[in-house]
Amino acid sequence: MPLAEARQRIVADLSPVTDLETVALAEARHRVLAQDIVASVNVPSATNSSMDGYALCPGNDETRREYVQVGQSLAGHPFGQALEAGQCVRITTGAVVPEGADRVVIQENVVTQGDTVTIAAADDLPGVEANIRPAGEDIAKQDTIFQAGRYVRAPDIALMASIGHAHVKVLRRLRVAFFSTGDELRPIDGPLAVGEIYDSNRYGLAAMIADLGLEGVDLGAVGDDPAALAQAFDKARDCDVLITSGGVSVGDADHVLDVLKTRGTIDFWKVAIKPGKPLAVGTIGNTRFFGLPGNPVSTAVTFIQLVRPALVALAGGQPAPALRFELPTTQALSKRAGREHYLRACIEPGPNGLCVTPVGHQGSGVMRSMSQANAFVVLKAETEHVDPDALVAVEPFAQSVWQ
Ligand SMILES: Nc1nc2c(c(=O)[nH]1)N[C@H]1C(S)=C(S)[C@@H](COP(=O)(O)OP(=O)(O)OC[C@H]3O[C@@H](n4cnc5c(N)ncnc54)[C@H](O)[C@@H]3O)O[C@H]1N2
Numbered sequence: 001m002p003l004a005e006a007r008q009r010i011v012a013d014l015s016p017v018t019d020l021e022t023v024a025l026a027e028a029r030h031r032v033l034a035q036d037i038v039a040s041v042n043v044p045s046a047t048n049s050s051m052d053g054y055a056l057c058p059g060n061d062e063t064r065r066e067y068v069q070v071g072q073s074l075a076g077h078p079f080g081q082a083l084e085a086g087q088c089v090r091i092t093t094g095a096v097v098p099e100g101a102d103r104v105v106i107q108e109n110v111v112t113q114g115d116t117v118t119i120a121a122a123d124d125l126p127g128v129e130a131n132i133r134p135a136g137e138d139i140a141k142q143d144t145i146f147q148a149g150r151y152v153r154a155p156d157i158a159l160m161a162s163i164g165h166a167h168v169k170v171l172r173r174l175r176v177a178f179f180s181t182g183d184e185l186r187p188i189d190g191p192l193a194v195g196e197i198y199d200s201n202r203y204g205l206a207a208m209i210a211d212l213g214l215e216g217v218d219l220g221a222v223g224d225d226p227a228a229l230a231q232a233f234d235k236a237r238d239c240d241v242l243i244t245s246g247g248v249s250v251g252d253a254d255h256v257l258d259v260l261k262t263r264g265t266i267d268f269w270k271v272a273i274k275p276g277k278p279l280a281v282g283t284i285g286n287t288r289f290f291g292l293p294g295n296p297v298s299t300a301v302t303f304i305q306l307v308r309p310a311l312v313a314l315a316g317g318q319p320a321p322a323l324r325f326e327l328p329t330t331q332a333l334s335k336r337a338g339r340e341h342y343l344r345a346c347i348e349p350g351p352n353g354l355c356v357t358p359v360g361h362q363g364s365g366v367m368r369s370m371s372q373a374n375a376f377v378v379l380k381a382e383t384e385h386v387d388p389d390a391l392v393a394v395e396p397f398a399q400s401v402w403q
Pocket residue numbers: 180181182184185197198199200201202245246247248249250251254275276277278292293294295296298364365
């Protein structure tokens with residue numbers, strides 16, 4: 001199946017979670033908002049100074065340079081009275097600007113003698129509103145700062161705290177079960193016999209699921225045994241999603257699809273992507289199923305490119321479109337026509353601006369390429385050759401996957 005069609009089919013007809021829970025704001029990071037967030041206060045709450053200096057009431061005399069200091073307004077300790085023409089107060093950053101004052105002069109620009117504050121140079125006369133932050137400059141009371149469906153990031157926590165929003169209604173976390181398959185897999189804290197390998201994909205999957213803020217349910221490593229696989233499938237029934245790694249190709253021990261057929265349905269199998277061709281997508285009852293190929297880079301690439309947008313949508317969020325742009329490649333690239341290729345690459349500064357270089361060995365078992373890379377180079381299915389310095393499509397890893 002062409003990659004574009006697979007992408008479309010994966011996100012079509014998804015039923016996002018709807019159950020809500022209320023969490024303390026500090027727990028809301030990487031959760032999906034289940035309510036619009038409306039400000040009940042202005043931020044800042046009062047008109048205040050952005051600098052340490054003197055809040056001035058020039059009256060009708062814009063060129064006035066001499067003022068009488070009648071008090072002070074410190075952050076948390078407002079002056080509390082109105083100023084008259086020719087008066088000023090000492091003011092600190094964040095302190096309330098008293099009524100009557102309409103500008104602040106920074107303290108570096110004045111000389112003081114007793115109660116008299118003089119602006120040293122005519123050039124330093126502040127204009128109206130200088131160094132003043134109006135009430136509601138950031139958020140006005142009744143503003144909707146976020147809409148339901150928003151994925152909460154660290155700055156959002158600060159913004160909600162700034163309006164005193166102590167508890168937040170969020171969607172329940174998507175439950176994502178996962179297991180790896182293969183008789184060769186061993187726990188990572190034991191020895192290896194000949195032909196055995198550590199079960200690295202399960203750790204990679206757990207980390208990618210956790211990175212999204214979703215609840216991972218680790219069902220362990222399952223041998224190449226249809227009965228054991230069937231049991232593992234059944235354990236995932238109360239989860240929203242099941243992701244497996246391995247056993248989806250055409251080998252004698254690749255039983256995942258046969259077992260899936262006894263438990264649910266296969267929507268499609270095999271996508272024109274490299275790495276990741278034998279990806280299988282299906283359903284078991286209400287659980288969405290993604291059978292990822294076992295080669296570690298294939299597991300990671302199919303998760304990022306095809307599973308992640310579905311997880312975001314199922315969790316109640318909006319998958320962000322891929323941030324894709326073109327950069328010159330420092331190397332010639334060759335491939336066979338037929339599949340869209342996702343090369344692991346590094347975007348780096350070059351002599352004429354940014355360029356991109358594929359990192360190391362591109363084999364689908366070579367996980368170091370994933371670890372070292374900071375971007376994918378995407379080559380179209382029909383592409384066979386790219387010359388050095390030609391523009392290629394690039395997708396940086398750092399982009400957000402939630403809108
Ligand atoms: N005759 C054909 N052979 C293969 C084809 C094909 O079209 N015809 N497709 C190849 C492609 S492409 C891929 S990708 C792999 C995927 O196969 P499976 O999903 O069945 O994966 P396995 O055979 O179970 O494992 C592949 C490879 O990955 C290692 N592996 C598996 N699980 C883990 C794990 N949890 N942690 C680390 N490494 C793991 C496994 O040992 C194998 O080396 O099939 C090709 N074959």
